[in-house]
Amino acid sequence: MAQSGASVLVNDIDVEEAKKVVCEIQDAGGKAKISAHDISSRKGCSNLIDQCAAEFGSVDILVNNAGILRDKSLLKMTDEEFDSVWNIHVKGTFWCSQYAALKMKESGGGGSIINTTSGAHFGNFGQTNYAAAKGAIASMTYTWAIELSKYGIRVNAIGPTGSTRMSATFASSKNMDNDNLSFIDPTSNGPLITYLSSHLANKISGQIFGCGGQRLALMVQPHYGKTLQKDESWSIQDIDGVMEGFIDEFKNLGMLSLPYPFHEGVFPPSLKED
Numbered sequence: 066m067a068q069s070g071a072s073v074l075v076n077d078i079d080v081e082e083a084k085k086v087v088c089e090i091q092d093a094g095g096k097a098k099i100s101a102h103d104i105s106s107r108k109g110c111s112n113l114i115d116q117c118a119a120e121f122g123s124v125d126i127l128v129n130n131a132g133i134l135r136d137k138s139l140l141k142m143t144d145e146e147f148d149s150v151w152n153i154h155v156k157g158t159f160w161c162s163q164y165a166a167l168k169m170k171e172s173g174g175g176g177s178i179i180n181t182t183s184g185a186h187f188g189n190f191g192q193t194n195y196a197a198a199k200g201a202i203a204s205m206t207y208t209w210a211i212e213l214s215k216y217g218i219r220v221n222a223i224g225p226t227g228s229t230r231m232s233a234t235f236a237s238s239k240n241m242d243n244d245n246l247s248f249i250d251p252t253s254n255g256p257l258i259t260y261l262s263s264h265l266a267n268k269i270s271g272q273i274f275g276c277g278g279q280r281l282a283l284m285v286q287p288h289y290g291k292t293l294q295k296d297e298s299w300s301i302q303d304i305d306g307v308m309e310g311f312i313d314e315f316k317n318l319g320m321l322s323l324p325y326p327f328h329e330g331v332f333p334p335s336l337k338e339d
Contacts, residue, residue: 066255067097071262072096074117102116105153110157114161123172127162128181129178135195151198180220180223188318188319203273221269225254226277249278
């Protein structure tokens, strides 16, 4: 973004990491400042947006990319593990976007908000908190695009991939062997973020794109599939009579697109043994 002319406020609670990025930008001739506000609180988000306006005169672009992982299966997850992920991903995105959108509205110049979601919101073993948060961010993206368009503010999201300090904390699950994952340069997400921030994307809002590595994919918005109607309301027997047709429509399940695994039924261990 700095290479394309943006002035960048780099925010990270690990200020040394923020300094590294700022130095890279400045060494390349760009303009950047350091910020270390904690976006897991409303005050931290308010201070972040205020600092950006004070440093650069306006807030034109917001990239909500802060995140953490606290992976644990449903039966083992604690309130702290759920709340910490929810506060940073969902509330942090909400608070930062609210303050940034108010600045954009006041300026009258419009702007671009880019959220970060993930294919994990399709469902992923061991990530109840993260999947829920990313699903919420996707839904907020759709909603804000509708609400903020009258102010010239576009809202989109990316589902990025890349090898980072956060991805390194992903806990292995039975769904995949993450011990042998190849390195994916996280900077490969930069061009799409920059594009969506620019006037080149003035026809694009309320959309989510998968990016990183060699891919560029549109994440299709949720919608109803096969639909049946009848003159009267549906009874249990009516539903049972047509459900096999719906089961035939069930597609791959979860972020890893595993084939639908429940065609033989879902039973407790005691029945499986029998």
